Amino acid sequence: MLKRSIENLGNRAIQAVWRIGFAARFFVAVLLHSGTAFRRFGLTIREMYFTGVLSLIIILVSGLFVGMVLGLQGYETLQTYGAEEALGILVALSLVRELGPVVAALLFASRAGSAITAEIGLMKATEQLSAMEMMAVDPIARVVAPRFWAGVISMPLLAALFSAMGIFGGYLVGVQLIGVDEGAFWSQMKSAVDLEQDILNGVIKSVVFGVAITTIALFEGYDAPPTAEGVSGATTRTVVTSSLVVLALDFVLTAFMFRGLN
Amino acid sequence: MNKTVLDLWVGLFVVAGIAALLFLALKVGSTSVVSASNSYEVVARFDNIGGLKPRAPIKSAGVVVGRVADIRFDNETFEAAVTLRLDNRYAFPKDTAAAIMTSGLLGEQYVGLEAGGDSKMLKDQDQIFITQSAVVLENLIGRFMYGQAQEGAPQ
Numbered sequence: 001m002l003k004r005s006i007e008n009l010g011n012r013a014i015q016a017v018w019r020i021g022f023a024a025r026f027f028v029a030v031l032l033h034s035g036t037a038f039r040r041f042g043l044t045i046r047e048m049y050f051t052g053v054l055s056l057i058i059i060l061v062s063g064l065f066v067g068m069v070l071g072l073q074g075y076e077t078l079q080t081y082g083a084e085e086a087l088g089i090l091v092a093l094s095l096v097r098e099l100g101p102v103v104a105a106l107l108f109a110s111r112a113g114s115a116i117t118a119e120i121g122l123m124k125a126t127e128q129l130s131a132m133e134m135m136a137v138d139p140i141a142r143v144v145a146p147r148f149w150a151g152v153i154s155m156p157l158l159a160a161l162f163s164a165m166g167i168f169g170g171y172l173v174g175v176q177l178i179g180v181d182e183g184a185f186w187s188q189m190k191s192a193v194d195l196e197q198d199i200l201n202g203v204i205k206s207v208v209f210g211v212a213i214t215t216i217a218l219f220e221g222y223d224a225p226p227t228a229e230g231v232s233g234a235t236t237r238t239v240v241t242s243s244l245v246v247l248a249l250d251f252v253l254t255a256f257m258f259r260g261l262n
Numbered sequence: 263m264n265k266t267v268l269d270l271w272v273g274l275f276v277v278a279g280i281a282a283l284l285f286l287a288l289k290v291g292s293t294s295v296v297s298a299s300n301s302y303e304v305v306a307r308f309d310n311i312g313g314l315k316p317r318a319p320i321k322s323a324g325v326v327v328g329r330v331a332d333i334r335f336d337n338e339t340f341e342a343a344v345t346l347r348l349d350n351r352y353a354f355p356k357d358t359a360a361a362i363m364t365s366g367l368l369g370e371q372y373v374g375l376e377a378g379g380d381s382k383m384l385k386d387q388d389q390i391f392i393t394q395s396a397v398v399l400e401n402l403i404g405r406f407m408y409g410q411a412q413e414g415a416p417q
Contacts, residue, residue, distance in 0.1 A: 049268045053275045092290050157279025164282035167290060186289070193291040203283070 023219045030148050030218065033141040043146040044153075051112040051147070051214075052154030056161070058107055063162035066099055067091060067169025074170070075178055084180050088189030091170030096193060096202045097258070100163030102250050105209035108155060109242040113217035116147055117238040120221025121231035144222065148214050155210025156203050163202065201257045208253060209246050216242040300350045302386040303331060306360040306373070307341040312396025314362055314371045320346055322375040327352045330373060346373060346390075355380035361394035371396060 037044050074090040120143065123129050129139040167189075174180045193199065217238045224234035311333065320328040328348035336343045346360070357378030364371050384390070 045269060045272045048272045048275070053271045056275060056278075096286060096290065154275075157276065157282070160279055160282040160286060164285050167286075189290055190292050195287060195291040199286050199291045 036141040037145040047150035063165030067166030071170040071173030085184035088185040089192040095166040101205040104159040104162040116217040117221040121224035125226040151214030159206035306390040310395040359392035362396035
């Protein structure tokens with residue numbers, strides 16, 4: 001009984017390391033076979049429609065509401081210190097530095113990442129990938145790489161839209177609804193948000209998240225057992241793993257970017 | 263390859279994303295670093311800089327005229343040597359005074375410049391001689407307590 005459970009544990013650990021190695025090799029293969037994704041850019045554009053354009057609604061609406069909530073909550077707290085004018089700083093900094101990239105990435109993982117995994121997993125289960133190989137078409141170059149680059153390009157754009165929409169939401173609630181001075185809202189925001197330290201770092205974060213999410217989603221789909229159960233399990237794993245990876249990466253990146261900022 | 267409706271949507275998406283980035287860059291953020299090409303640096307020595315940090319604003323008459331570029335400890339005079347990077351558009355007399363001030367009760371610290379009457383202007387790598395250190399709260403409290411104790415002492 002005890003021996004059995006120890007054996008199980010060891011087996012799981014070995015399987016996990018095996019999978020990580022395979023995932024790394026898969027990632028390198030995708031990068032090496034990216035030529036087609038750029039030579040036939042139409043393929044990438046088609047995938048950008050599915051990952052980027054179709055994610056727009058959820059990203060824009062949640063961005064607006066997150067910004068509106070930040071406006072309300074921030075006002076409540078700042079009011080106690082008589083610093084309502086700093087509302088613009090609070091909304092903009094929290095969106096541009098953290099919430100924009102992270103929440104957009106989490107939404108992207110569940111909206112687009114799961115779809116990618118299900119699509120590729122089903123292609124594998126119905127042997128479309130094997131059929132391509134039979135016709136001497138590399139499935140990684142033809143199917144996987146365009147989806148990878150589409151995700152990597154879409155993610156920073158989506159995060160920027162999320163932040164912009166959130167700031168607009170904070171402006172709606174703070175200035176139009178509550179009545180914080182409009183000039184102070186924008187000018188304080190402008191003086192506190194730094195182009196390099198805050199905005200550029202936010203963009204870098206979202207690019208890293210884009211790479212992580214699409215890699216995980218593509219790998220889970222490619223590695224999924226070719227059964228209905230296998231594909232559904234892989235889809236769940238994509239959302240769970242990529243959300244956890246996004247949050248963990250966010251901590252690491254934040255520690256690098258904002259430590260010793262002052 | 264034909265143009266499709268799909269291309270239009272993706273194009274719109276990319277344009278909107280880039281517009282959002284531009285909005286963030288132009289309307290929300292600003293570069294706070296005065297570029298090295300159109301600025302000059304002067305050094306001011308303080309006994310105590312309190313909580314002054316690099317990139318803190320330098321203000322004269324309340325207007326931001328530059329940023330703190332660097333803060334070092336001078337091991338010969340045991341003072342803090344603060345490098346001030348000032349915008350080329352603003353020239354200050356040689357006997358300008360620099361003081362470390364606090365905006366608001368809990369606000370950030372900044373360097374305040376008070377122009378003097380000298381006819382010569384500060385140049386690159388000059389030094390500001392008249393400086394006033396930051397007010398450290400503990401010192402104030404200590405002085406106050408000392409004063410109180412003396413008042414209460416029997417004559």
